[in-house]
Amino acid sequence: MSHAAVLAADVVSSGEAGAFWVLGPIALAGAIGMVLSRNAIHSALWLVLTMLSLGGFYFVQQAPFLGAVQIIVYTGAIMILFLFVLMLVGRDYSDSIVETLRGQRVAAILLGIGFAGLVGGLIADATSGVESVGLAESNADGGNVAAIARLLFTDYLLAFELTSALLITAAVGAMILAHIEHESGSRPGQKEQSIARIKGPRPQTLTGPGVFARGNSVAAPALLPDGSVAEDSRATGMKMRQPPAIASGSIDDLDDVTVDSGANRDGVPT
Amino acid sequence: MSNLAAESPTLADFGTDVWWIIVIKVVGIFALLVALTLFAILFERKVVGRMQQRIGPNRVGPRGGLQSLADGLKLAFKEDIMPALADKPIYFLAPVIAAVPAFLAFSVIPIGPIVSIFGERTPLQLTDLPVGVLIVLACSAMGVYGIVLAGWASGSTYPLLGSLRSAAQMISYEIAMGLSIVAVFLYAGTMSTSGIVEAQESGSEVSAFGLNFDGPGWYAVVLPVSFIIYCIAVVGETNRAPFDLPEAESELVGGFHTEYSSLKFALFYLAEYINMVTVSALAATLFLGGWRAPWPISIWDGANSGWWPVLWFIGKVILGLFVFTWLRATLPRMRYDQFMRFGWKVLVPVALLWILVVATMRVLSREYDFNAGDIALYVGIPVLVLVMAVVWLWPDKAPDPTVKEGVPPTTRGAFPTPPLDLVVPPSPPLIKRDAVAAGKRGGGKRA
Numbered sequence: 001m002s003h004a005a006v007l008a009a010d011v012v013s014s015g016e017a018g019a020f021w022v023l024g025p026i027a028l029a030g031a032i033g034m035v036l037s038r039n040a041i042h043s044a045l046w047l048v049l050t051m052l053s054l055g056g057f058y059f060v061q062q063a064p065f066l067g068a069v070q071i072i073v074y075t076g077a078i079m080i081l082f083l084f085v086l087m088l089v090g091r092d093y094s095d096s097i098v099e100t101l102r103g104q105r106v107a108a109i110l111l112g113i114g115f116a117g118l119v120g121g122l123i124a125d126a127t128s129g130v131e132s133v134g135l136a137e138s139n140a141d142g143g144n145v146a147a148i149a150r151l152l153f154t155d156y157l158l159a160f161e162l163t164s165a166l167l168i169t170a171a172v173g174a175m176i177l178a179h180i181e182h183e184s185g186s187r188p189g190q191k192e193q194s195i196a197r198i199k200g201p202r203p204q205t206l207t208g209p210g211v212f213a214r215g216n217s218v219a220a221p222a223l224l225p226d227g228s229v230a231e232d233s234r235a236t237g238m239k240m241r242q243p244p245a246i247a248s249g250s251i252d253d254l255d256d257v258t259v260d261s262g263a264n265r266d267g268v269p270t
Numbered sequence: 271m272s273n274l275a276a277e278s279p280t281l282a283d284f285g286t287d288v289w290w291i292i293v294i295k296v297v298g299i300f301a302l303l304v305a306l307t308l309f310a311i312l313f314e315r316k317v318v319g320r321m322q323q324r325i326g327p328n329r330v331g332p333r334g335g336l337q338s339l340a341d342g343l344k345l346a347f348k349e350d351i352m353p354a355l356a357d358k359p360i361y362f363l364a365p366v367i368a369a370v371p372a373f374l375a376f377s378v379i380p381i382g383p384i385v386s387i388f389g390e391r392t393p394l395q396l397t398d399l400p401v402g403v404l405i406v407l408a409c410s411a412m413g414v415y416g417i418v419l420a421g422w423a424s425g426s427t428y429p430l431l432g433s434l435r436s437a438a439q440m441i442s443y444e445i446a447m448g449l450s451i452v453a454v455f456l457y458a459g460t461m462s463t464s465g466i467v468e469a470q471e472s473g474s475e476v477s478a479f480g481l482n483f484d485g486p487g488w489y490a491v492v493l494p495v496s497f498i499i500y501c502i503a504v505v506g507e508t509n510r511a512p513f514d515l516p517e518a519e520s521e522l523v524g525g526f527h528t529e530y531s532s533l534k535f536a537l538f539y540l541a542e543y544i545n546m547v548t549v550s551a552l553a554a555t556l557f558l559g560g561w562r563a564p565w566p567i568s569i570w571d572g573a574n575s576g577w578w579p580v581l582w583f584i585g586k587v588i589l590g591l592f593v594f595t596w597l598r599a600t601l602p603r604m605r606y607d608q609f610m611r612f613g614w615k616v617l618v619p620v621a622l623l624w625i626l627v628v629a630t631m632r633v634l635s636r637e638y639d640f641n642a643g644d645i646a647l648y649v650g651i652p653v654l655v656l657v658m659a660v661v662w663l664w665p666d667k668a669p670d671p672t673v674k675e676g677v678p679p680t681t682r683g684a685f686p687t688p689p690l691d692l693v694v695p696p697s698p699p700l701i702k703r704d705a706v707a708a709g710k711r712g713g714g715k716r717a
Contacts, residue, residue: 039357041357041360041422042360045360045419048415052412055408064399064400064401064404065400065401065404068401068404068405068407068408069404071408071411071412072404072407072408072411072448075411075412076407076408076411076412076414076444077411077441077444080411080414080415080418080437080441081437081441083415083418083419083422083437084418084434084437084438087418087422087430087433087434088434143400144400145400145401145461189607190605190606190607191605191607191608194605
């Protein structure tokens with residue numbers, strides 16, 4: 001590889017720098033937008049933008065596996081679950097701007113800046129003296145994916161296993177806490193309802209309003225072929241319209257009416 | 271043979287293209303996807319028509335060939351409606367979010383070997399990465415956002431229900447899909463799409479009953495369980511029948527796109543069909559040998575060089591589209607609880623077990639130098655016989671005593687309508703003809 005020498009040194013290529021200056025502001029804008037949005041769904045979407053940019057950063061820094069996993073797991077699975085829950089909460093839900101604790105906002109800003117400074121300082125201190133081995137060195141045997149796999153399944157196997165055990169415990173715990181025990185058979189599920197419907201006197205759906213009728217309003221009851229009102233098409237909780245006049249007549253009257261109107265439409269005198 | 275081997279690209283062949291080659295490839299993939307979408311819509315309607323004893327669209331263009339173009343034009347000129355309760359920016363963005371990843375995913379699909387474009391030697395694939403297949407998974411993960419946000423931003427009940435279903439469905443089936451691909455990674459030893467195609471070039475040598483021959487290279491044959499799970503999972507992943515619950519017409523009007531019209535709706539339509547094309551192309555790449563010619567054609571030496579492989583590749587994609595259409599024409603939509611139970615309690619555990627089996631086999635054959643043919647002979651065939659025996663000898667389900675067998679009720683007004691014992695009166699022309707014939711006979715006798 002011709003550019004291996006470049007990758008080995010601590011040099012930022014122009015392409016990488018360009019990508020940084022494009023993705024960096026987007027990631028920051030996403031983070032700021034996430035904090036400032038009033039609507040919870042908008043907040044989540046801003047966070048998605050930040051996570052996508054982070055995935056892009058990983059790709060640019062020649063860590064394609066990390067980038068793909070960042071996008072698949074964080075933006076693809078975790079944030080979708082966030083959205084799922086937020087949607088169940090309701091779309092008009094947004095933050096209240098009334099402060100319930102006096103001075104809470106100022107304190108939060110100060111503490112936030114302090115915490116950011118603390119974490120940033122620690123990370124800067126920890127990474128300032130580190131000499132990078134270079135990409136060619138770290139990807140020496142088998143490339144990026146194989147190198148990650150080797151580390152995960154040798155040096156960090158215990159940490160990996162402990163993390164997965166923790167995640168499984170959390171998932172099982174959440175299920176147990178949220179689970180409501182129903183006595184089996186006490187409440188029909190989708191399957192039981194479906195079987196009951198097929199076995200019952202009426203497997204098909206109820207007649208919709210307005211079938212064979214002259215209007216398509218939900219208040220217009222459906223008419224059976226003989227002109228009488230289909231009782232099970234009556235909508236609940238509303239005053240139904242009077243069935244049209246033909247309803248009282250027989251099926252022959254209905255035929256006559258159709259023929260008459262057709263004749264009129266064609267301009268033929270009846 | 272060395273000439274042919276040199277045709278298949280490796281990871282080092284990517285990222286070295288001239289800029290105008292990249293532009294040609296990008297535009298080419300875009301054009302291919304749009305053309306395949308137009309084709310797929312028409313193809314689906316024609317095939318479904320034939321399967322339902324109809325002709326299908328046959329008015330616009332020669333033999334109805336321009337029908338989807340006409341539909342697309344009509345869609346573009348429809349009124350664009352923004353519901354009053356919609357969340358405007360997200361309502362606008364959602365179709366874009368659905369369509370863009372659909373196009374992006376195709377960038378890592380290998381369409382052909384190294385070819386010469388205006389004198390430049392370049393692989394017929396936009397790009398490849400050591401994690402090529404994960405890019406497709408990432409794009410399909412992003413595509414979920416389009417559907418979920420569309421349903422939420424519409425500010426309406428049915429779309430919201432559709433989008434909730436879609437979120438749950440696509441995440442569940444993405445797990446099964448990802449697990450089904452793992453076995454392919456184990457066998458190919460790489461996640462790059464071009465590498466996986468190359469790994470399927472020829473199978474390992476099989477010696478059975480004293481005969482030596484090349485085993486099949488396609489992972490659909492080597493890893494049949496993975497292939498089946500992949501095929502089922504992608505139908506759920508692309509929201510196609512019988513798993514089209516997010517847009518179930520009989521339950522949710524139109525599901526997540528109920529409130530969409532005009533070009534925004536067209537984008538959803540486009541995204542759905544491109545996703546179908548992409549998962550078909552990925553199935554061809556991962557399991558059906560990619561752009562390599564299938565067996566009878568592969569006897570011809572030139573089949574896998576030059577531009578011919580594009581033809582085999584497109585053929586495999588169309589085969590995938592045909593299966594999608596076939597499923598749609600054959601199977602009724604599943605109930606939501608059946609669908610979820612199937613995904614989590616059948617597909618995912620089977621995929622996990624299969625990975626365990628495949629990994630064990632890989633380790634055993636490496637450690638003890640087993641021959642693939644021996645394994646197939648001494649392990650595969652007994653397992654197959656066992657499975658068949660269990661399937662045949664499994665006791666039939668006892669009949670439900672609450673179900674009344676026999677003749678259904680035939681009273682008037684009961685289900686089914688019309689009643690099964692309905693006597694159809696003879697048609698008036700027949701009565702008249704019989705009467706005339708009887709009169710003639712009678713007259714003849716009288717004469």
